Amino acid sequence: MDFSIDSEQKALRDAVRELAARRAPQHGEGDVPVGPAPHDPDTWSALAEVGALGLPFAEDAGGLGASAVEVSLVATELGHAGVQTAYADALVAGSVLAAASSDLLSSLVDGSALVVPALAEPGRGWSLASSSVHASGSGDSWTLTGSKGPVPYADAATHLVVPAAADGGLALFLVEAPSFADGIATFDGSAATQLVGPADGATALAAAVNLGIIAVCSEALGAMDAASTMTFDYLKTRKQFGVPLMTFQTLTQRAADMYVSLELARSTTLFAAMAIADDPGDSATASRAKVVVGQSGRHIGQEAIQLHGGIGMTAEYAVGHFTTRLTAIERTYGDTRQHLASLASSLSDHDQVDVLA
Amino acid sequence: MDFSIDSEQKALRDAVRELAARRAPQHGEGDVPVGPAPHDPDTWSALAEVGALGLPFAEDAGGLGASAVEVSLVATELGHAGVQTAYADALVAGSVLAAASSDLLSSLVDGSALVVPALAEPGRGWSLASSSVHASGSGDSWTLTGSKGPVPYADAATHLVVPAAADGGLALFLVEAPSFADGIATFDGSAATQLVGPADGATALAAAVNLGIIAVCSEALGAMDAASTMTFDYLKTRKQFGVPLMTFQTLTQRAADMYVSLELARSTTLFAAMAIADDPGDSATASRAKVVVGQSGRHIGQEAIQLHGGIGMTAEYAVGHFTTRLTAIERTYGDTRQHLASLASSLSDHDQVDVLA
């Protein structure tokens, strides 16, 4: 058990930190974009250039042969700088492409293709267990029928990875040049390529989403760290009633609770990255990380605004943007409640949760 | 909608307040009883004398023709003084006796018989829907087989009201002079009298338990009120670091939250008493009250000890005893989780919860 990073990892982290600082959104007087950010090709190219997009994939598949740990370092820096990207989504898609030994992976890694997963379905809650999109066909000839969406970064995606119900179970398909209406992709007997067949589809999808969970948890960790630090600094510098806010014990006690939440999320995220690097199919650890980060992110996001007061509500100040992003991340790849329900169904599998294996 | 009490109710409240003050446990140096209290015949006689035991039952059945509102006033005073009794249990049993027009009700009301319900079962969670005790027989001749317990006040009970599975559903039986081992009553073909048949058993039991819920919620209200007041007083008088504890903002902010919890519980308990007085079968309101009081009681009980510090942990100081009782009440007649699950299963029955009907 070792939480320290080596010099190569440190170099990667520093490179991405520098990149993220350059690509970070600028706030200040006047209107700024809020909420989900569109795809930014420049940021994406820069990420491809530092090799971020290929980190967790084997070298012989066109990846860089690093792991979820390096993914976590990258995503943490993006989150800390408030840079929203398709990083997690591309890694989920890339993980499926890697499982399928798809040639497209190299284009994903070099940034020339933007491949994203189409997991959500209109009018349906989050589920990895089923898909209302149906696949029919065989061999090289498949068609899909049904709808998926909202699809992240639909405006920019060149390809979709689509889970669909096929004979024998859930299979994973690639759709090229998808078309969208309001972020929804509707397949009407549309041609698709099978990436992973029904025998392995659910397993490959779970592993891919686990990697995505590591990426978004890490991004959340960066955002929580930044929002907490801003809040602590604000308490030190902002005066009210003639004294700094840190004079008010109710605020400093709550700041301490924020710090505890942050540290719990940090430990859990780092551990989960190591665990998923080791066993991409360890969905229990991914779910536990999603729960801990979801709860910490909610706590820190809400308190960061509350302890700032009015200024925290404004778009010209960064802290509310972090809360916005944390709110989204808690509902990405399954929310806290859904991961708890999943964990609750497997309590009998183990006596205790063993982290020292 | 009127939360005020009339002069008759005020007289009842004052009488019970005076009674409760006389019967209140004495704390101080040296060991005192902790946890569940045994039956105290003197207190019980005193309650019978002021008419408390017959309040919610019709006069022609031997009751006093008052209602759950008066029950609530009595139980609140007992809770405030820390007087533990079989009051709620006797009312549950009495409600079943009243439904059965049983002659025994008058003995319950005058205090000569202590009739309690045997609802819990060894090794089984709380349920009003089923019973592992089976009844067989017909007419005046019934026998019961199975176990119930722990039975409250088993040492002193003269009769038990026992729900048992009969042909056609849950029926309610009376068992005289029950015998116990470790608080468990085991029926081995034991003779019993049917009070309510399977057609009405579940309904009668639900109404009886709703009355019990009003009694324990009210007792909890009294205990919360007393524990909160002690805590606020302690913050005013106790000095630390050379200043009164109320100088510490983190404590006064938490005291404010305790007060809010208390007031929410107060409004809900009073309303629920009125609602059950009007419709004894309004289990949804009883469940909501149990949830609100359960959560408030947990919050106030825990904070009352924490804000007191070490002294709150000691048996010679009253505040911990209130917390003990609040802890028990939350698990009496179904706990918060179970009432939430029950409410959750009937969400579609209504658009909004309407209190102004």
Added chain:
Amino acid sequence: MQHRLSPDDAAFQQKMREFFTSKVPQDLRDRWAAGGEPDPDDIRTAQRILNAEGLAVPHWPVEYGGSDWSMLQRHIYLQEMQAASVPPPLAFNANMVGPVIAAFGSTEQKDRFLPPTANLDIWWCQGFSEPDAGSDLASLRTTAVRDGDEWVVNGQKTWTTLGQHADWIFALVRTDPDAPKKQMGISFLLIEMSTPGVDIRPIQLIDGGHEVNEVFFDNVRVPADQLVGEVNKGWDYAKFLLGNERVGVAPVGSIKRKLAEAKEHAGSVQTDTGTLLDDPLLAARIAELEAQVMALELTVLRVAANSREGKPDPASSTLKLRGSQLQQDVLELIVDIAGPAGLAWGDDSWTGLAAPTYLNFRKASIYGGSNEVQRQVISSGILGLKG
């Protein structure tokens, strides 16, 4: 004790329900129910419909349009209004400046301002908060210096909600900088927004909307007859205004409507085994919120009966505190129900509005006295815990 409505109150309830659902246009109420940035014309239309029926300012003196209702009736009125998704009369008019003018203004001021205030012919905004003050409202630095028959105002206000639509602003200004306490030397001034030297800048919030503003005063000359009550007594009037009422301080009807919508939404989201309304954890959370909102509503009803009208009232703090918490909890629940669909913003569907609305209402525990201030009012004003 009696939990049922009296026949009179039940009839009153029925009358309100019928009025709100039949006399205020459905399309207007649908827009209000959907949320998002409010349309000022809808607010004007609704208030005028209410005012025509004598229902815009029921808690004002009867001679200026008020009704002599019981607290319970006022609650029923608000509950039915919110249940029907009728935009409430603009708070700055109906609940803030109106009662202050009615209580402390001159007869001339009452006659001049109250009718157009009730009818929203004047749209008021509030000039209390300042950039460096935060919860320490009394440390305000905007000054008004007397010059002949005028006050000359300089300074800056902020968090001025819907100020971009306003015709007038009621502002706290410092008229005696040498007063021994910061709460003294403050006056309550009415200023027309079109007066030269008044400038307004919208502030964007994290949901993208622009509901608050900064207002700048640069040598703004205000006629002396626009000062309400006595010079240097403005803080008293502000306290009166802020602690004015228990009824309405917690938006119970709106919370209940949102919670009912949440159930409807949950029933519309399919899962592998049914709908989200069948999800045990989500359903339990809804049940819990229903119980907690019931407790809040009952507390509103109970404490309203003991109201001390016209005095700052710590019981209001209980309702404001708990009301904002539950409002935020219900809005957060809707984000959970929206799930992956809520990750997309930018359309007016309930899923698209879920997250921005939740984020917007983080303000509820900050604006109008933060929850920390409310707790402070409770602990000192009710519990007697003087720090």
Added chain:
Amino acid sequence: MQHRLSPDDAAFQQKMREFFTSKVPQDLRDRWAAGGEPDPDDIRTAQRILNAEGLAVPHWPVEYGGSDWSMLQRHIYLQEMQAASVPPPLAFNANMVGPVIAAFGSTEQKDRFLPPTANLDIWWCQGFSEPDAGSDLASLRTTAVRDGDEWVVNGQKTWTTLGQHADWIFALVRTDPDAPKKQMGISFLLIEMSTPGVDIRPIQLIDGGHEVNEVFFDNVRVPADQLVGEVNKGWDYAKFLLGNERVGVAPVGSIKRKLAEAKEHAGSVQTDTGTLLDDPLLAARIAELEAQVMALELTVLRVAANSREGKPDPASSTLKLRGSQLQQDVLELIVDIAGPAGLAWGDDSWTGLAAPTYLNFRKASIYGGSNEVQRQVISSGILGLKG
């Protein structure tokens, strides 16, 4: 970064597991696992078995029985000990007075006290808290006045855990009442409980047990060689003692064992549809606690690697704070699982012990530095928020 144990650490883990489960008698461990008031003989027996194997005081200097383990190994040791329900070496001996004597005592004191302290031949108790001090430990008023070769002690201590079994007490006493700050002028004194003038009174707690005591000193004469370190430096030693270590401050292994027991209990309670372990709400709560306890354990492991041994350590506050919360949450969960059966007290079944144990551990957020104090240490010591 590496989450698996190295082969050496895995072997160490295996060795510890085997030792604890095979060398400490099962019946003793079963009694400890059941909870309730601890049997002092079981504590003595266990500590002596450990000490015989060199496992009672691994964090002491090697020459006095310590082992030169890594922080990770110390965590593994504690985790396995707690998982096997082995009573830990008495904290007053192993974690408090022992390290202080080892760090600041004279050679004579070390040789005299450390071996019997490690072997629990001396049972120590702690004399820090006083009735009027509460969290303000430094305001203590028990005095020690030098008289020849002796100190004469007068005053009162309280919350002295297991003091009724103790042979000796280590106490903070005021030796210079005129010191300019209350933290100065305090000394660290070792006092035999059998000394004339020492009196002890057990305090009953709300669970009915007697684990804490008041200790009274009436002209108690203490040989001067029983003062540890320098006169008037006692506060420094107390701070050393209180902030001594990160590993072990959160009882992760015990919490995990209790949570595993909770699952077992839940599986044993029948419901209308299966067992309580199938109850979606209860199961989700267990799953949540498992995740939160995992987060705590990982934080212990992560911060342990950065320990600053021997200095008061605000990171310990994080672990103490969160550890006490989770311990209390798990014990409360067990009360829920016990349900109606838990309403009866007085036997040693898990249902009968559920509520008293829960109530007893409300102390966890008060004793040893309340959670409010821990938050204060975090906010000032880590975040730099100086009130």
